[in-house]
Amino acid sequence: xxxxxxxxxxxxxxxxxxxxxxxxxxxxxxxxxxxxxxxxxxxxxxxxxxxxxxxxxxxxxxxxxxxxxxxxxxxxxxxxxxxxxxxxxxxxxxxxxxxxxxxxxxxxxxxxxxxxxxxxxxxxxxxxxxxxxxxxxxxxxxxxxxxxxxxxxxxxxxxxxxxxxxxx
Numbered sequence: 153x154x155x156x157x158x159x160x161x162x163x164x165x166x167x168x169x170x171x172x173x174x175x176x177x178x179x180x181x182x183x184x185x186x187x188x189x190x191x192x193x194x195x196x197x198x199x200x201x202x203x204x205x206x207x208x209x210x211x212x213x214x215x216x217x218x219x220x221x222x223x224x225x226x227x228x229x230x231x232x233x234x235x236x237x238x239x240x241x242x243x244x245x246x247x248x249x250x251x252x253x254x255x256x257x258x259x260x261x262x263x264x265x266x267x268x269x270x271x272x273x274x275x276x277x278x279x280x281x282x283x284x285x286x287x288x289x290x291x292x293x294x295x296x297x298x299x300x301x302x303x304x305x306x307x308x309x310x311x312x313x314x315x316x317x318x319x320x
Contacts, residue, residue: 158249162233164284166265169230175307177228187231204283256299
């Protein structure tokens with residue numbers, strides 16, 4: 153039995169954080185949260201305009217997410233968490249939090265973002281992807297997951313890597 157109580161699916165936009173997070177949360181019967189849903193309107197407007205967020209934009213959002221995690225005994229959160237200092241804020245007070253990082257080639261992820269934009273009208277334009285790749289700092293203790301694996305295979309891979317038992 154794993155001690156993991158919280159999981160953050162991290163990475164650049166379009167890498168499949170939400171899909172993977174929803175699958176893991178469903179398998180574990182834990183609540184799932186998408187950090188995108190907690191951005192203030194100013195952040196969304198900035199990203200929609202093609203402007204990357206800066207640390208001042210992110211700070212209140214990260215603290216809000218940290219409080220959300222701490223308010224839940226178990227939770228899965230999809231959140232970019234691109235920099236180590238962002239992950240430190242999210243991880244504060246949660247010794248059994250683990251990071252999972254779906255990763256893949258820039259071209260594949262850019263194609264996913266463009267398709268998502270057309271399909272759902274998501275505010276994150278593909279033009280900001282390069283800035284996210286540049287900002288991404290490796291998370292050395294993250295479970296790394298190739299985005300080209302099949303959806304169920306990714307979920308099972310993460311559950312196994314974290315030693316999590318799926319409830320019967």
